[in-house]
Amino acid sequence: MIRCHALQWGPAGRPLTPPLSLELAAGSLTGIIGHNGCGKSSLLKVLAGLQPPLSGRLEVRCQRPGGSALLPQQQGFDRQFPLRLRELVASGLWRSQQPRATRQRQLEQALAQWQISALAEQPLAELSGGQLQRALLARLELCDAELLLLDEPEAALDADGQTLLWQRVHAWQAQGRTVLVVSHGLSHLSTRLDNALLLSAHGCVYAPLNQLRSQPHYQVA
């Protein structure tokens, strides 16, 4: 699914890590961990094709063009925008070629899955951070992408929301989609996923999560 060779990324002229070579199979679930500013979010943007890499080769193989979807962090999202939650979620169907009735059903289904059906007519300004996060996840669900890139998806979610999130992540994986999750909550990640990519300025390590604990730069959270 993803193959990169000597990949470097970050602000122009300042790569954040030594070159990264990595292969991730389709249908894999991978965590990305590391210090603040080690390049986790930028790596997701590079993988999503929203930011060019500084050097190296990157191959993201999807069946369809543009088959990746990114859940960015919430900062910078205009909460005052005069829009209802339903319309925000519906924008996930942008590329959908389905007939109107199907799209409508998919939308209702996504709202129900993330337990926000009751909030559908609320303006964005009246949503809490966690409700907005659920809406953004529902929109991501509707994108029907093969590669899902989640940047701190647990942010602002309550315990119920986090349980729901990991249920959906594992369901996506079971459907054969590839999922990458940037997360800070290392302590409980180990129960959620097997492999993780540790990023640091001294080198990147891809390994099972329990082996990463012995890494010298592991002390990140």
Added chain:
Amino acid sequence: MFDALWQPFAEFAFMRRALFGGIALASSAAPLGVFLILRRMSLIGDAVAHGILPGTALAFLCFGLSLPLLVLGGLTAGLGMALLAAWVSRRTGLREEASLAAIYPISLAGGVLLLSLAEQKIDLLHLLFGSALAVDAHTLTAMLAVAGLSLALLALIYRALLLDTLDPLFLRSVSRLGPLVHGLFLSLVVLNLVIGFHAIGALMVVGLMLLPAVAARFWSRHLPSLLLLAALLAAACVWLGLLLSYYANLPSGPCIVLLAGAAYLFSVLFGPVHGLCRTPALPHPT
């Protein structure tokens, strides 16, 4: 009493032309204004209006007093300024409003310098504040065409523009339309400002574009209602402003904009969405 609201328009063709042209322009400019505000680009109106100035002055210096060429000069310069600002901010990450704030004094200084070279042959005040009562048949046709084109294009790019405004990163991940929509939108803004400049005055059109849009924000939280409300408000201001200028014998551009200003102040005070004098209804948890 009601006769007085129609009589000047029934009696004088120039009043009718000003009314039709003004209302058409209002109904296309105000929705553009709503999007300008949502994109936090309210300043671009000012920047473009000032950008029109050197373009018109240059056209006057080169070709003399020919209206189509003056409009063309204004259009090129205004569009150039807006696109330059957008390009700089897209390429360098400079905030769009900072990039506009940098361009706006450059245009104003350039325009005034060029006009002083023209030795006052063109009336600076007339250019900036226009005269709505000088809308001739050609100007009216141009205004109607621009308004129709703007509304049609706006309807066409509505969804993409909405998404590019709310979440440009997401639009970029699902479609390549982002930059195109951004550019089209800016072109429409400039076109509306330029076509208004010799009818209502470059600086007055900015008021007609932005004031009803800001006022509407106090009445609704739903984008389609905001767009409709802003257009209706702007059209009403044109109509009442023309009447006021007719009966009180005042210049029409400032009348229209001051009425829009009054609507804005009223909305700030009494609008149901965060208006100063409205206490929000107590929430009822269900």
